[in-house]
Amino acid sequence: MDPKLLSRYQSSTGASAYRRKYERSWMRRLSNRRELAIVDRALERAGATGRILDCPCGAGRLTPTILQHAEHVVCADISEQMIEQAREALAPLALAGAVTFQVASAADLPMEDDTFDTAVCHRLIHHMADREERAAVFAEMARVASRRVVISFSDDSTWKGRSQRRRGVHRRRSALMPADMFAEAAAHGLRPMGAPLRLNGFHSLVAIAIFEVGVGVGRA
Numbered sequence: 001m002d003p004k005l006l007s008r009y010q011s012s013t014g015a016s017a018y019r020r021k022y023e024r025s026w027m028r029r030l031s032n033r034r035e036l037a038i039v040d041r042a043l044e045r046a047g048a049t050g051r052i053l054d055c056p057c058g059a060g061r062l063t064p065t066i067l068q069h070a071e072h073v074v075c076a077d078i079s080e081q082m083i084e085q086a087r088e089a090l091a092p093l094a095l096a097g098a099v100t101f102q103v104a105s106a107a108d109l110p111m112e113d114d115t116f117d118t119a120v121c122h123r124l125i126h127h128m129a130d131r132e133e134r135a136a137v138f139a140e141m142a143r144v145a146s147r148r149v150v151i152s153f154s155d156d157s158t159w160k161g162r163s164q165r166r167r168g169v170h171r172r173r174s175a176l177m178p179a180d181m182f183a184e185a186a187a188h189g190l191r192p193m194g195a196p197l198r199l200n201g202f203h204s205l206v207a208i209a210i211f212e213v214g215v216g217v218g219r220a
């Protein structure tokens, strides 16, 4: 991830701004609701259950949706400041014992192999322009999840992706064609369960891929 963006997430002001980002206007609230509905569908398709990892959790935006499919959610993020925001936002769930928190990198998770039924990695790898950086995340998600990995990416095959490419628009995000994303994931024993779910084909690049965790590289 771009160090400037990461340092924003790792500041108190940046983390608290991110927590409010999806509430700032009715448009944002609507697109947030749609996004959470797609995450919900992805977890439904995955048949997610039991213990689920939410990494990076950011300010805990996805956690209540994930919890609808889980007995317990571990919220992990590299930013202490984001974890603080998530702790505040999810305090009642934490008090009920449904959620715990951990400062950790998605590329080097402190959990044992197969700790979770499902690992969710939402809105991280599109910030990673470097294939090696993404590979470390795929490897860790595949290692800590026993059954499923749900991971979002910027889908370069969408209308918006094609349009931006045609116009030579400079993109801060690192977009991938689904076949390339699947090939990167396959190197870690991740097999796609159907086509990625798209946030909304026209305006967004966000897509969510659901993987079955197989036996292969990284899980020997």
Ligand SMILES: C[S@@+](CC[C@H](N)C(=O)[O-])C[C@H]1O[C@@H](n2cnc3c(N)ncnc32)[C@H](O)[C@@H]1O
Pocket: 001, 006, 009, 010, 055, 056, 057, 058, 059, 060, 061, 062, 076, 077, 078, 079, 082, 104, 105, 106, 107, 121, 122, 123, 124
């Ligand atoms: C765009 S936010 C997404 C947060 C959350 N998934 C959501 O959709 O609201 C990106 C998050 O990734 C975290 N992050 C960046 N690099 C990370 C890494 N290597 N491991 C774990 N978290 C990371 C940042 O601190 C930030 O909270």
